[in-house]
Amino acid sequence: MNFQHYPVMNREVLAIFAGTRKKLFVDCTVGGGGHSRHILAAFATSRVIAIDQDGESLALAGENLRDFGRRVRFHLGNYLSLFEDFDCRRLNVSGVLVDPGISTVQLKDGRRGFSHSVDGPLDMRKNPEASGLTAADVLNTFPEAELAGIFSRYGEVPGAGRLAKAVIEKRLFTPWSSTAQLRRLVEEITRWHPRPGLVHPAARVFQALRIFVNRELEGLDAWLAKIPGHLLPGSRVVFLTYHSLEDRLVKHAFQQLQRLGKAELIKPFPAVPGSDEVEENLASRSAKLRALEVA
Numbered sequence: 001m002n003f004q005h006y007p008v009m010n011r012e013v014l015a016i017f018a019g020t021r022k023k024l025f026v027d028c029t030v031g032g033g034g035h036s037r038h039i040l041a042a043f044a045t046s047r048v049i050a051i052d053q054d055g056e057s058l059a060l061a062g063e064n065l066r067d068f069g070r071r072v073r074f075h076l077g078n079y080l081s082l083f084e085d086f087d088c089r090r091l092n093v094s095g096v097l098v099d100p101g102i103s104t105v106q107l108k109d110g111r112r113g114f115s116h117s118v119d120g121p122l123d124m125r126k127n128p129e130a131s132g133l134t135a136a137d138v139l140n141t142f143p144e145a146e147l148a149g150i151f152s153r154y155g156e157v158p159g160a161g162r163l164a165k166a167v168i169e170k171r172l173f174t175p176w177s178s179t180a181q182l183r184r185l186v187e188e189i190t191r192w193h194p195r196p197g198l199v200h201p202a203a204r205v206f207q208a209l210r211i212f213v214n215r216e217l218e219g220l221d222a223w224l225a226k227i228p229g230h231l232l233p234g235s236r237v238v239f240l241t242y243h244s245l246e247d248r249l250v251k252h253a254f255q256q257l258q259r260l261g262k263a264e265l266i267k268p269f270p271a272v273p274g275s276d277e278v279e280e281n282l283a284s285r286s287a288k289l290r291a292l293e294v295a
């Protein structure tokens with residue numbers, strides 16, 4: 001089984017969901033099925049709607065959650081359409097989990113182009129079946145100012161303008177096609193020397209392109225604002241974020257719902273992984289968990 005062993009902040013997620021009706025949960029980003037597996041095991045009569053926009057991840061989750069049989073219903077799609085695809089009030093949804101970004105399996109798969117440390121094509125589309133630009137298309141066709149904006153807005157890349165300029169210069173003779181090419185350019189212009197504890201500078205650049213290619217933040221605001229209208233009072237929503245831009249969006253939206261009397265924030269906000277978890281799973285180090293209960 002190709003199983004993701006470390007669902008991030010799993011203990012905290014289960015503790016929050018323990019305070020609900022524990023009937024039906026929506027795992028908006030099922031990935032390898034790690035969180036769903038723990039939810040189904042912890043709440044014996046619960047069921048899960050498992051969503052992912054990546055068909056390969058959904059197939060993997062199907063394998064990993066096979067023991068739970070009909071307690072899981074799989075759905076290929078973007079969770080931002082959850083409220084159009086399912087009538088969550090009528091279905092009596094008690095909890096919704098969002099753990100976005102990419103899974104370790106996607107990251108390590110060179111064919112997908114998500115990681116600077118694995119060679120492969122510069123693709124980065126989470127759903128390659130759907131049409132859409134690849135990361136290579138963006139690097140090969142976008143004007144300098146737009147590239148700089150992407151690097152800066154979605155990756156907070158230091159020297160975003162300089163990087164954009166270098167991308168344009170390089171593509172004049174060699175089109176962008178591989179992750180290794182981009183990693184090398186970032187190493188060149190940042191004069192990178194690996195040292196223990198330092199994050200590779202290409203990580204922010206890859207993050208920026210991934211967020212842009214998959215339009216990860218588009219429509220998130222509107223989706224968050226819709227939560228109380230589509231979930232019954234007492235339902236809980238848990239949102240894990242891995243970068244500041246997404247976290248700010250969730251933070252402000254949740255605070256606004258509380259101000260409007262439509263939800264109660266669940267403390268502590270945000271919660272972060274303990275040092276034991278970070279030691280076991282380095283990928284959890286940037287996680288923040290925010291949760292609310294619908295009023």
Ligand SMILES: C[S@@+](CC[C@H](N)C(=O)[O-])C[C@H]1O[C@@H](n2cnc3c(N)ncnc32)[C@H](O)[C@@H]1O
Pocket residue numbers: 004006007008028029030031032033034035036051052053054057077078079080099100101102103104106126
């Ligand atoms: C970090 S992984 C989730 C890991 C999962 N919680 C586990 O424990 O195995 C993120 C997953 O969310 C999916 N994803 C990201 N954004 C999505 C979206 N807008 N709609 C549906 N799935 C999405 C990705 O394809 C990926 O499989």
